[in-house]
Amino acid sequence: MDFELTKEQKDIAKAAKEFAEGEFIERAEEFDREETFDEEIFKKAARLGFVGIFIDEKYGGAGLGTLEQCILQEEFAAVDLGMAVAVLTPCFGSEIIQAFGTEEQKSRYLPPLAKGESIMGSAFTEPDAGSDLAAASTTAVKEGDEFVINGSKMFITNGTRADYLICFVQTDPENTDKHRRHSMIMVETDRQGFEANRLRGKLGIRASDTAEVSFNNVRVPCSNLVGKPGNGFAEAMYLFNLNRIGVAAQGVGLARAALEESIKHVKKRITFGALLASYQAIQLKLADMFTWMRAGKNMVYEAAWRIDQGKVDHTLVAAAKAFCGEMVVRSADMALQMHGGYGFLAEYKVQRIYRDAKIIEIYEGTTEIEKMIVARSLLA
Numbered sequence: 358m359d360f361e362l363t364k365e366q367k368d369i370a371k372a373a374k375e376f377a378e379g380e381f382i383e384r385a386e387e388f389d390r391e392e393t394f395d396e397e398i399f400k401k402a403a404r405l406g407f408v409g410i411f412i413d414e415k416y417g418g419a420g421l422g423t424l425e426q427c428i429l430q431e432e433f434a435a436v437d438l439g440m441a442v443a444v445l446t447p448c449f450g451s452e453i454i455q456a457f458g459t460e461e462q463k464s465r466y467l468p469p470l471a472k473g474e475s476i477m478g479s480a481f482t483e484p485d486a487g488s489d490l491a492a493a494s495t496t497a498v499k500e501g502d503e504f505v506i507n508g509s510k511m512f513i514t515n516g517t518r519a520d521y522l523i524c525f526v527q528t529d530p531e532n533t534d535k536h537r538r539h540s541m542i543m544v545e546t547d548r549q550g551f552e553a554n555r556l557r558g559k560l561g562i563r564a565s566d567t568a569e570v571s572f573n574n575v576r577v578p579c580s581n582l583v584g585k586p587g588n589g590f591a592e593a594m595y596l597f598n599l600n601r602i603g604v605a606a607q608g609v610g611l612a613r614a615a616l617e618e619s620i621k622h623v624k625k626r627i628t629f630g631a632l633l634a635s636y637q638a639i640q641l642k643l644a645d646m647f648t649w650m651r652a653g654k655n656m657v658y659e660a661a662w663r664i665d666q667g668k669v670d671h672t673l674v675a676a677a678k679a680f681c682g683e684m685v686v687r688s689a690d691m692a693l694q695m696h697g698g699y700g701f702l703a704e705y706k707v708q709r710i711y712r713d714a715k716i717i718e719i720y721e722g723t724t725e726i727e728k729m730i731v732a733r734s735l736l737a
């Protein structure tokens with residue numbers, strides 16, 4: 358594989374960096390503190406084409422690939438991870454519509470998503486089923502030409518912002534194969550019986566909206582089913598492969614920011630009459646952080662490139678996600694340590710990086726689950 362990005366990809370990286378630095382570098386601490394953000398920034402990002410870049414040109418998107426999506430995630434996350442999530446995920450789940458939806462569903466949902474005129478989220482996790490997705494018990498029972506949905510979902514990104522959620526629901530609970538029990542159904546969030554409550558007090562990515570949602574006899578037309586009935590688990594895995602690598606790319610961006618903040622600090626801070634940067638114990642930390650970040654980046658770029666070539670490597674995607682999660686948590690810890698007491702203060706970006714880093718090990722499949730995928734593949 359040739360690791361040199363194309364001119365277009367380099368231009369995307371440059372434009373994303375300029376946008377993030379211009380629009381939210383100054384306000385990231387405020388958004389983190391207030392657990393909110395300015396929707397105008399999302400709208401502007403959508404107007405400039407940063408949102409839903411993978412949506413086909415036919416439906417108003419840029420028709421770009423997973424690698425370009427990873428570049429965006431990396432550049433936004435290097436400025437602020439909470440804002441990367443708030444601005445880049447409002448199309449989360451539309452990949453399923455694009456890959457498995459009917460022509461009517463694609464024409465209805467994708468153009469407004471690409472323009473930032475509607476927002477969606479993906480609802481898989483439940484209070485009692487996260488890593489063990491097949492245990493999700495929210496039901497969708499067919500009554501005439503409608504599905505009646507009951508249950509609840511937990512930790513749903515954009516849960517209170519979304520116009521639609523694509524939901525992983527049981528449509529065939531008696532199926533002896535637990536991977537054939539679920540389907541994906543679009544739910545408009547203004548349907549009667551739907552409720553969303555924002556979860557406050559998160560450790561990190563506090564600008565982004567995370568919610569608990571519930572369905573109490575929510576009725577949707579059967580035409581809201583996306584893909585084939587009973588194929589929900591396979592569709593979920595398709596989405597996770599795309600998004601996991603994007604999360605790994607977020608880890609790379611955040612680790613780069615940890616390194617940059619550390620370099621700035623050690624070139625200013627004097628102890629025992631010399632700059633921190635002059636001590637070998639400090640230099641070795643910087644070298645480790647650079648090496649880990651670049652190793653993660655190479656894994657991410659290769660895995661994304663393979664997806665775009667139609668040669669998805671599930672093992673590499675899972676390995677990259679697991680590596681980048683551990684790598685960024687370790688890097689953020691080292692960065693904070695090099696800042697000493699100042700790293701403990703909210704006004705120093707490194708504190709936010711330290712808090713934000715942990716999510717890379719949790720969402721879109723925990724580090725343990727990713728390693729289980731890798732090990733299963735090695736032993737098969």
Ligand SMILES: Cc1cc2nc3c(=O)[nH]c(=O)nc-3n(C[C@H](O)[C@H](O)[C@H](O)COP(=O)(O)OP(=O)(O)OC[C@H]3O[C@@H](n4cnc5c(N)ncnc54)[C@H](O)[C@@H]3O)c2cc1C
Nearest residue numbers: 479480481482486487488512513514567720721722723725
């Ligand atoms: C900020 C945020 C945003 C999120 N956004 C979304 C979203 O938009 N949509 C959505 O559907 N979900 C979302 N999630 C949910 C996220 O994907 C889950 O939290 C994650 O998959 C883990 O599930 P869980 O929390 O139920 O943990 P659990 O599954 O209970 O796991 C707890 C711990 O046990 C470990 N573990 C579990 N099983 C095993 C095993 N067999 N062997 C070894 N270790 C094991 C896990 O690795 C983990 O460390 C979000 C979560 C957060 C925090």
